[in-house]
Amino acid sequence: MTELLTAAQMRAIEQAAIESGEVTGLELMERAGQGVVEAIFEEWPELAEERGAGPSHSPEYLDKDEKPRRAVVLCGPGNNGGDGFVVARLLKERGWAVEVFLYGDPDKLPPDAKTNYERWRESDAVRPLCEEVIDAGGDADLAVDAVFGTGLTRPFLDQGEIQNELNLWQAASRRGAAPRVVAVDMPSGACADSGLYLGYAGENPFDSVVMANFTVSFHRAKLGQFLSDGAVACGKIVVKDIGLADRDSPAVPGKVVTLAAPSGGGKAAGHKYSHGHALILSGGHGKTGAARLAARGALRIGAGLVTVGSPRSAMFENAANLTAIMLRQIDGAHGLVELMEDERLSAICLGPGMGRGADTQAMVFAALKEKRPTVLDADALTRFEMKPEVLFEVLHEDCVITPHGGEFARLFPDLAEKLNAPATTGPADSKVDATREAAIRAGCVVLFKGPDTVIAAPDGRCSVNSAHYERSAPWLATAGSGDVLAGFITGLMARGFSPMQAAETAAYVHVECALEFGPGLIAEDLPEQIPAVFRKLGL
Incomplete structure (x- = not known):
């Protein structure tokens, strides 16, 4: 289980370690800087080759055409800036030519950051961070963003201050160079809890903010590195140990959020009924494909039997x-109630392709009255957009609802409005906050879909299923992929998985299936990748 921390949780962990006397803030800062340098050379081994003047290389050693590698390090007014000064010093000790820029007043730096500022000043200058940094960084081998990390609580890019000039990624790209930008903790301007850029209200924040090839996090990854804009701007996430391994986050303020991971999956011995019987309800003539996609997903993920109710x-x-999937005629809510008299039906899925008429609402009520594990998706959710509280009154703890952004806004308009409002101060409200509140309100597990899928239970448990970085799967943006996901969840619940466990596992496997197939994916391909995915996961 990989835990994700908020900025407050990370501060509490560091403070507890310092107060215990086991480490000083200055030692943590040194370890952080060392971790960033290690990560740089691990990511780009060619940069680790020493060249240029240094302790073992005099200037006369250099070939005429060989120049020292150049780095631009951007430091901020807090401890993140202190980490940057350590990075600059360590690179210079390896023979790099390093230029350091400071955003803010050096006299106002925190004590540990001020110490590292003074250490750097003993050997080189610090220039103010302003628009000229682009000219300095355009031909650098590396840029390190240590301006603002996890502690940002106010907008960084004020109008007319630095704005578009700070994006070294774009600057290098414009010059035809391969950008190498490393962020310390978070790309500057992004909220570590929500991933949102504070104070930005435009359509594309990436036009005017720092973006990184990779981001170095310390002790644990942070929530904002996997949510919203932060999940794109961070690039790859590298987590470095700074000697806090024995400090567990449950002991600090706030509830734990984890990265979603598969649980179980493969079948043990038994017969088909020992692995559950899933029922997927179909729409009418011409609207049946979604249910069949869900049914195929339920069967492939391991349900012993799957029936389409048509x-x-x-x-x-x-x-x-249909072949391996069975078929039963169900006409209306009365027919569903009769079929549900079969106690061997262990989970039911409603919504895909069912339409938004009154009959769909009646079927939802009939299914929920049976108190079986239930997945509600698509039309089964949208049907209640006018009065979502009517749905919330009948949902029970063995349900999972799976809204995408539009459906979430219809069911929880106030939460969506709050989530989509421009973030002006940090920590900003995040998708995690919205999904947790939605789960409490609905009284069941909510899976809020997206590249940063968030899954929450009413008791506060929460996980993020990230499809970013090495797990980026843009091919999932195809018709029917959500129907397959609903089928995956239903199949797992039919097998006896708890709602939270089923939602987390299904979301994870869903992305892995997309990665297994690759470009050109259509929804029908997803279930067919499960055997290969299960083999890779050892399930």
Whole structure:
């Protein structure tokens, strides 16, 4: 289980270690700087090759055409800036030519950061961070963003201050160079708790903010590195140990958030009924594909049996396209109640392709009355957009609802409005906050879909399933992929997985299936990747 920390949790962990006497703030800062330098050379081994004047290389040693590597280090007014001064010093000790820029007044630096500022000043200058930094950094081998890390609580890029001039990634790209930008803790301007850029209200924040090839985090990854804009701007996440391994986050303020991971998956011995029977309800004639996608997902992920419940008008259509999946005619809520008399039906999925009519609402009520594990998706959610409280009154703890952004806004308009409002101060409200509140309000597990899928239970448990960095899967933006995900969850719940466990595992496997197939993916391909994915995961 990989925990994700808020800025407050990380501060509490560091403070507890310092107050215990086991480490000083200055030692933590030195370890952080060393971790950043290690990460740089691990990511780009060619930069680790010493060249230029240094302790073992005099200036006369250099070939005429060989120049020392150049780095631009941007430091801020807090301890993140102190980490930057350590990085600058360590690079210079390896023979690099390093230029350091400071945003803010050096006399106002915190004590540990001020110490490292003075250490750097003993050997070289510190220039004010302003627009000329682009000219300095355009041909550098490396840029290190240590301006603001996890502690940012106010907008950084005020109008007319630095704005577009700070994005060294874009500056290098414009010159035809390969940008190497490393962020310390967070790309400057992004909230460590939400991933949102504070004070930015434009359509594309990446036009005017720092973006990194990778971001170095310390002790644990941070929430904002996997949410919203931060999940894009951070690039790859590298976590470095700074000697706080014995400090567990449950002991600090706030509830734990984890990265979603698979739980179980493969089948043990038994017969088909010992692995559950999933029921997927179908829409009418011409609207049956979504249910079949969900049914295929449920079967492939391990449900022992899967039945599609179809209205009379779609029976032939479904029958012509189903083989291992069974088919039963269900006409209306009364027919569903009769079918649910079979106690072996262990989970049910409603919504994909069902339409938004009154009959869908009646079917949802009938299913929820049975108190079986239930997944509600798509039309089964949108049907209640006018009065979502009517749905919340009948949902129970064995349900999972799976809204995308539009459906979430219809069910929880106030939460969506708050989430989508421009973030002006930090820590900003995050998708984690919104999903947790939604789960409490709904009384069941909520899976809020997106590249930064967030899954929350009413008791506060929460995880993030990130499809970023090495797990980026843009091919999932295809018709029907959400229907397959609903089927995955239903199949796992049919097998006896708890709602939270099923949602986390399904979301993780969903992304892994997309990565297994790659570009050109369509929804029908997703279930067919499960055997290969399970083998890779050892399930």
